[in-house]
Amino acid sequence: MPAHSYLNAVIVLTFAVVYAVLAAFLALLGAIHGPEAFPYAVLGCLVVAEGVLWWWYFFLRRHDYQVKTWMLLAGALALGVAMTATAKSSWGPLVNLEVARQERLAVATEVVGVRDEVLLSPRGNPIGIRVKYSARFPNRDYFWQSALLQGDSRLPVGVWADGRRVAEVIEPPMATDRNGVRRYEKGKTYDFTTEFLPNFLIWNADKSRLCILDPPPEYAAAFRDLMANGPPVRYTVTIPGTKYHVPTKQAYDLKSFYQGVEKEGPAHLQGIGFGGATSSCK
Numbered sequence: 001m002p003a004h005s006y007l008n009a010v011i012v013l014t015f016a017v018v019y020a021v022l023a024a025f026l027a028l029l030g031a032i033h034g035p036e037a038f039p040y041a042v043l044g045c046l047v048v049a050e051g052v053l054w055w056w057y058f059f060l061r062r063h064d065y066q067v068k069t070w071m072l073l074a075g076a077l078a079l080g081v082a083m084t085a086t087a088k089s090s091w092g093p094l095v096n097l098e099v100a101r102q103e104r105l106a107v108a109t110e111v112v113g114v115r116d117e118v119l120l121s122p123r124g125n126p127i128g129i130r131v132k133y134s135a136r137f138p139n140r141d142y143f144w145q146s147a148l149l150q151g152d153s154r155l156p157v158g159v160w161a162d163g164r165r166v167a168e169v170i171e172p173p174m175a176t177d178r179n180g181v182r183r184y185e186k187g188k189t190y191d192f193t194t195e196f197l198p199n200f201l202i203w204n205a206d207k208s209r210l211c212i213l214d215p216p217p218e219y220a221a222a223f224r225d226l227m228a229n230g231p232p233v234r235y236t237v238t239i240p241g242t243k244y245h246v247p248t249k250q251a252y253d254l255k256s257f258y259q260g261v262e263k264e265g266p267a268h269l270q271g272i273g274f275g276g277a278t279s280s281c282k
Contacts, residue, residue, distance in 0.1 A: 005061070008072050012057040015076040019049050019083060026087050035094040042087045049083040102241070108138035109145075111244040114237060118252070119195050125260035127210065128197040129163055129252060131237055133244075135192065137184045140177075145184075148238040149196045163196030163235065166203060198257055202269075204281040211267045211281035212258070227258045 023046035030038030056075045060068040112134050119128035131147050149163030171191045174182040184190060197203070200213045200223075215223045232251035238244065269280055 008057065008060070008069055011069070011072055011076060012053060015053060015080065016050055019046055019053070019080060022080065022084065023087075026084070030091070034091060035098040037094050037098070038087075038091060041090040041094060045083045045087045045090075049079045053079055105138060106241060106243050109242040110136040111239055111242050112136075114244065114246065116235070116237065116248040116250065119197075121210065121260065121264060123264055125263050126256045127201060127260050128166075128195060128257060129235065129248070131192075131194045131196065131248075133192050133237075133239070134189055135239070135242070136189045137186060139186050140183045145192075145239055145241050147192065147194045148240065149235050150238065151198075151233040151235050162199050164199050164202075165194060166197050167195040169193045198254060201257070201261055201266075202281050209266070209281065210261050210264055211269050212261060214268050214270045227255055230254055 023042050027039035027042040030042060053076060056079075057072060060072055065071060114131070114133040116129055116131050118126045119130040121127045129149060131149065133147070135145060137145075146165060146168055149165075151162050169192070172188070174190075175185050176182050197210075200215070202211050202213060203209070204211065214220065232253045234251045235248040237246055237248060267281060
């Protein structure tokens with residue numbers, strides 16, 4: 001084999017491997033941070049780039065160009081740039097398609113019977129909020145649609161009023177697919193019961209005791225004022241993956257939650273950061 005033919009073969013094989021490595025990196029990046037279809041778009045770009053690269057190689061072999069090695073090198077570089085640029089340019093349209101698809105699914109997802117009520121401790125004291133609802137899904141492409149609860153309260157300590165999900169029961173239980181992933185079944189109605197504590201409360205590990213999370217010193221006065229004099233808080237229930245984003249039927253008094261927990265002899269925790277850790281509540 002002539003020296004230049006051997007060099008050309010090395011060039012084309014090297015670029016073929018480089019394309020594959022670059023495509024794998026882009027696909028991995030997209031799988032973690034990008035739209036679901038992005039890895040497939042990258043794979044399509046790779047197949048086209050590899051095909052054109054080998055076509056260019058064999059085309060040059062059949063023609064007697066004096067600078068065919070430089071032509072091969074230039075073409076291989078241009079293909080790599082084109083593959084990368086095409087894959088990157090597909091990101092935005094694929095995101096838009098995925099958003100549109102999720103929007104259609106959200107519209108098709110039925111959420112009914114949403115109701116909220118005061119959550120009582122085993123001793124009968126008010127400590128949080130319980131939200132119940134039923135949902136029916138248009139397909140199995142759902143994994144977990146847990147409700148969120150956000151309070152409309154005053155800053156800078158209003159975020160302490162937000163609901164933190166501490167328990168959830170789904171009936172009937174979700175089905176487990178062959179990969180061990182829990183999914184909902186298409187067309188089946190699921191009943192959800194979700195319990196929330198305001199962010200300044202946490203249970204211990206076995207839910208036998210509640211603890212109060214005191215805010216940092218700079219927020220202590222505002223927090224005490226919120227607990228003592230703050231108006232009832234209206235919450236908004238949001239169910240991800242659906243169009244449900246609606247205020248609760250009633251407003252809730254944070255003072256009653258705080259006093260309810262105080263009746264149970266809670267521990268006061270400080271210096272463990274916002275939200276706290278269950279292991280810190282003994």
